[in-house]
Amino acid sequence: MAQTTSGLRAVLSHPRIYSSFQSLMGARKFRTNFVSRYIRPFPGMALLDVGCGPADILAYLPDINYWGFDISEDYIGKARRSFGHRGHFHCKQLQMEDLDRLPPFDVVLAIGLLHHLDDEVALDVLRLAHSALRPGGRLLTVDPCLDPSQNAISRFLVSNDRGQNVRNKTGYAALAGAVFGDFSAELRHQAWIPYTHCFMECVKS
Template sequence: MSNLSFSNFFLKNPFIYWTYQRLVGGDRARRLFVENNVQPIEGEKILDIGCGPGNILDYMPKVDYYGFDIDPNYIEAAKQNYGERGQFICANMDEFIVPDIGTFDKVIATGVIHHLDDSNATKLFKIAEQALKPSGCLITFDGCYIANQNFISQFLLKSDRGKYVRKQPEYEKLAQKFFSQVNATIDETYFRVPYTSIMMDCKKVAN
């Protein structure tokens, strides 16, 4: 089994995933992403695309939360740990049907787009656009390549399970198919290890 296959196999286990995330500072990065970028307000309706085991709820107030993920192990863990705080659906991009189109205040995608090729990433942005209110926004968080990148950050990105880590303009181009306003921020301090992140705040296209 290759190193990549080995990591893929073990990180599919929710407990090992949580442990790994804590070691590299994924829990810290998730908290900072919620505090600085998502800024959820109690009572907001939020759709989490690629919700994983749902532990982003640790950093959120009481919201009307919907999460979906392709991995049944993660969804089962999410239901067990956060079933009283949200609704969780196991589905891929083709299967997922947006509940109550046009009613969500925010859609989030945390560490998801760099796992998707352009075709599936386009489906993600389309789902988000359908779900959001006219005043709503999509907030994303992914790894990103930049010029003169720290070699540790570059190594971690190349070793990532996600095979579609992009540069900033490539992420923006995907988002701009469905959102007229895309504001991207690059940050290298969210994790405990050197890691370059891109956060995008995407507003709906005006009718």
């Protein structure tokens, strides 16, 4: 994973500090909107969260069939302590062969993941998500994004993200388009603590 872990950004590896920092950045409002507008949960939904971190999104979801994978033991430990009974949490990099033991998914999440990955690894994740989805299922991604329309504060914060592969909308869309025939990419500017994200919805036909 290409991630800057020196200086101030090192403390974000601590799950409690990561979650608090996310709250400061407006995660509560972001997650509430994201769940209702993008995830649109329904009873029995099977959801795969790749790079789930401490699985904070679960606090905003009803009871569903949730599977979270992350390479950080600390984050998965916090997810288990917080939500143990509500999901399946695995500390590992998900591989194609793991899919044989998993259900077909209605939704795959990769929130804040692609900007940590170079193109080769990001494409592997997208192919994996495509294979994990049932026909009609959706991959949802959200990542920091560079764009000429963003203000100076947003550009500074996005440029200094821990992830070493922050792209512009065209860059994220090129990844999605290489794997999914049907996808949309949308740029969104956050007002409270200026920040710019690229949201993508990729549908398995």
